Amino acid sequence: MKSQTLSALASLASLASAELLWDGRFNDVETAEDIAEWSWENQVGPYQYYIHGPGPVTEYLELSPDHGNPADTSSAQGAKITLTDTAYWNGQNMRRTELIPNTQAAISSGKVFYHFSIRRGEENPPAAAREHQIAFFESHFTELKSGGPGHEDNQLRWLVGGQDQWETAWEADVWHNIAYEIDFSGGSVGLWHSTGADPLEQVVAPVSASAQSNGQDWHVGVLELPVNGEPDDVEDLFFSGVYIEDGEITTDVSGPA
Numbered sequence: 001m002k003s004q005t006l007s008a009l010a011s012l013a014s015l016a017s018a019e020l021l022w023d024g025r026f027n028d029v030e031t032a033e034d035i036a037e038w039s040w041e042n043q044v045g046p047y048q049y050y051i052h053g054p055g056p057v058t059e060y061l062e063l064s065p066d067h068g069n070p071a072d073t074s075s076a077q078g079a080k081i082t083l084t085d086t087a088y089w090n091g092q093n094m095r096r097t098e099l100i101p102n103t104q105a106a107i108s109s110g111k112v113f114y115h116f117s118i119r120r121g122e123e124n125p126p127a128a129a130r131e132h133q134i135a136f137f138e139s140h141f142t143e144l145k146s147g148g149p150g151h152e153d154n155q156l157r158w159l160v161g162g163q164d165q166w167e168t169a170w171e172a173d174v175w176h177n178i179a180y181e182i183d184f185s186g187g188s189v190g191l192w193h194s195t196g197a198d199p200l201e202q203v204v205a206p207v208s209a210s211a212q213s214n215g216q217d218w219h220v221g222v223l224e225l226p227v228n229g230e231p232d233d234v235e236d237l238f239f240s241g242v243y244i245e246d247g248e249i250t251t252d253v254s255g256p257a
Helices: 002-017
Strands: 018-023 047-051 061-064 078-083 095-101 111-119 132-137 142-146 155-160 163-169 176-183 188-195 201-208 218-224 235-247
Touching: 047 218, 078 095, 078 218, 111 132, 142 176, 163 188, 163 201, 176 201, 218 235
Parallel strands: none
Antiparallel strands: 018 235, 047 095, 061 078, 078 235, 095 218, 111 176, 111 235, 132 142, 132 218, 142 155, 155 163, 176 188, 188 201
């Protein structure tokens, strides 16, 4: 009982000392069509939406309470991000469906924490034969990956500068709660992780990284590299609890209210 009380107090202290910089938890939008209202001429809402195939937004993105982590009580809903056989952006040979924060907040300076939860399902899983780059920056100084040549093992991996730093089994219907601890001033990045409703724990202490961003290049979604002869099957990834904070990290999966 004493340890539970101390854990609760630590969680409350974390919530009190953290500052929410940007909130991407899909609480301010009802449907995917709301996100699709964003354009370069009409920059509204929490996300930029332009990296996707030529189909309607509902082909690549679906918002629903059913898509969120049940332990994330601060999120009204989560997102299903889908790759279909049309999910090719700008004539590229890579399938991509990605959202980018639409904010002027200082999300790329000082020490900040990029939070999100992610899962895959039994249905429409990411193909093990293809490399998936997930929740990445344009320079790929840190990111998650799954699949691809040499990694057809259903592992979820975390990389810094293209080098594997950590991995865990990526089983269907298990929520993985992630926070990138990024020090843009000091040039380092660390990783916090938990599953389900468990509080985040630091699994990799900060390591040196070429941490740089213009605040408009964090990709919430997935980029898939092609493999000759592999069919373009439908693939789904689910995101919940997406936000960015500074100060002390919030370890409670529900995040700041």
